[in-house]
Amino acid sequence: MSPSIPLQEMIRAIRSARTQCEERGVIQRECAAIRAQFRQSDNGSRSHNLAKLLYVHMLGYPAHFGQMECVRMIASSRYSEKRVGYLGAMMLLDEKQDASLLITNSIKNDLSHSNQYVQSLALCTLACMGSAEMCRDLAPEIDRLLRASNSYIKKKAALCAVHIVRKVQDLGELFAPAARSLLAEKNHGVLHGAVILITDGVCFVLCMFQTVPELVQIMRSLTVSGYSPEHDVAGVSDPFLQVRILRLLRILGRHCETASDAMNDLLAQVATNTDSTKTVGNAVLYETVLTVLDIKSESGLRVLAVNILGRFLLNNDRNIRYIAMTSLQKIVNTDHNAVQRHRGTIVDCLKDHDASVKRRALELSLALVSASNIRSMMKELLLFLSSCPPELRSHTASGIFTAAERYAPSQRWHIDTMLHVLTTAGGDVRDETVPNLIQLITNTSELHCYTVHKLYRALLTDISQQPLVQVACWCIGEYGDLLLRGECQETEPVQVSEDDVLDALETVLQSHMSSPATRAFALTATMKLSTRITDNVELMFKIFKTGSGIQLRKFMIFFLLFLKNVLSPSVLRAAVLERMPVIEKNSGQSNGESAGAKTEPKIMVKPGETSPPQQPVNQVCDLLDLLGGSEGPAQPNPAQSTTAAGLTMNTSSAAGGDLLDLLGGFQPTPTLSVYEKNGVNLTLQYERQSDAVLTVTLTACNSTDSDISSFSLQAAVPKVCPQRRPSPHHRSVESGRRGDLDLSQSSSASLFTAFHPCPIQVHLKMRIRISYTVQGSAFQDMVQVDSFQGL
């Protein structure tokens, strides 16, 4: 049997292991030796074997085989072994383990041991991991110790009693008289324990109001007279005890007038006299303020407390500012005016570098917004929004919207503010923002011209923020005629032509960054413009040729037919596309009229009208003739039906293919073909959008004769390159009816993912996994792309 090495040598050996594997080896050897040692009878080195095991346990390795050894060592007569045994019990056993019951008897014996240090071990262990049964068993013993022992044991027994009461509420009554009498002790440790016992034994509180004068007396002696060097911390006498007494006073005074009166003077004294240059003093002041604000204090005292918090706000120490704001948050509703006085400082804290402080400042600022300060506060909040950490943006945006809605001084200001938020943090706003804003805009008819000009300009600058683009498209669709008018009293005049407007909408349709919902908005807007600014059908067709996606193509086909008055006489078209009525608030109904209020606009079809059940094939072919690219009549072949429009459209597969060809079927220029098998073609194109974003587009193409279903694509990059996957609606592939991807014949689907660029030393690599089902057989493949040239 190899000799076991002393504890410190083992620690050194473990630390010098160079790999995880080596360390495991050392530890396994040691554990084996320890286990062997445990099996032997008493050999005098049991304690340091257990200590070694405890070290190994702290490193995270299993040590349950030491539990019984702990039980044995606790029962030993040697203090050194007891010490380590109890430590082991606290580390390895908890009340859920069965072995913990075995030590109850040892603890009981040790509680009445002649040596106080042995008693203290037992008390400490009981307070740390005593289960409810153990507590019930040993409570009388603890009570005895509370009454008749020296102060060293009394203070520990008091905290043991606290643990017991937390575990078994009923036993609180047992300790009540002892706790009460302990308040008369002089020893600070015992006093401290007694105060905690009274605080946490809730059932005491009802009969403990008589303790208030005593507690006040103790506090006074701590703060005013009696400098005790032993308990002094930077000029404050026993801050730990002071804070605990203040907390007990808070609980006692919370619902009781008389108790609150009795402590009024004391609190004022502590608040004024405590030195606030060091953290200790501030800790006591903080507790005092919390107590004053919680009890039924007189107004003068409250003002004093809030002023202390105001002083805290100006403190250089971040911690102090943080707790000041936490406390002010609690009283912002009850003492609103008092907190308003410190609004300036709070708003300054928005600019702090620390994330915790910023968060608190934001909460408080939002709570302080009122009708009188809305303009200045909003300026600050908008400034904050542009530079705040990403996790706070959504909260800030919604806070701003709520505040704007409640206190907006004018309509124009409201619209401006909402637009500002959409341009700064458009990606983080909630979904209902778009309909809300649209509803707001329709309600302010005098500002339609101004709004549409502003939105048009915003659209030209940036089309990546989806909510903004959606609102802009809707407005341009509704008020495009106002846009062309050129002059508007609120903004500088600018010449906008029909082509500019249609170009803008086309850009939105064509852009990768537009979600399907956004493209639908743009499409509907273009449709509306056919009655507002131009009847030029050819121009419209140009737009309808762009954009991709099966869902959108259904819309496009419908619009084309609608345009050509195929479905309806032109006068009806004008009626259908006329100006939207003012939307009422909270009209969440989905009917044709309020199409604009939803993010996914449905086609405006008056029910019962213009819904031919079947499109004859020759009509479709006529359309194709008009578009100049048909291949002659083809056999009808049922494809997908569009239930959304209430129309059933049967396009032949060949005609469907032609039509799709005609309408463009957006094909990016393939730069890298990564996968070609079973008729599935996967190509990859990448471009750098800006310094921080690299856009990679994967396009899947189906060149077989049949449909491909259950198509799924996953892409992964090495961990050094943080990947920003846009939210699902950025995917420009429409799901079929079942939520799977259906690649019908000759159609293609694009996936869009954006990455941040990798550090220069690391090459961007991508691993792509693709799975699909074609002609009844399922395939799954993995492709690795190792080089992205030109990065």
Add this chain to the structure above:
Amino acid sequence: MMRFLLLFSRQGKLRLQKWFTPISEREKKKIIRDMTNMVLARQPRSCNFLDWKDLKIIYKRYASLYFCLAIENQENELLALEIIHRYVELLDKYFGNVCELDIIFNFEKAYFILDEFIIGGEVQETSKQIVNRSIEASDMLQEFQVGASTDTSPMSE
């Protein structure tokens, strides 16, 4: 009351763990991981307070060690900072200019000192001298017992 106290190095290695409520081993490991990740990610001159679940986390860095204390919501954060500081002072007095290596090689002593200062998640003794004296007395008792017994296998040096 305090819920747990963790000491870990700048590399995230655990040096001491004290739990004041019963928690499963798996849960403990998860909490340790969460704490180390949260605290080590903080900027140098940030606020020492964090919110985590329903607890407040108070952390402070002393040389190469992070002291991380979790307290319940009604506790005083500034006082928690003082508690951490008091524990460091006690360690310092005992080891004489304490450093991380002292705590590594004498971890059981660090626990004994902690157990003289805090019991069941509450401070038990507010005077530094009394705590120091108690520890010295316990150590002497141990020495005396070991010296008096026939078997002279040494305890940890």
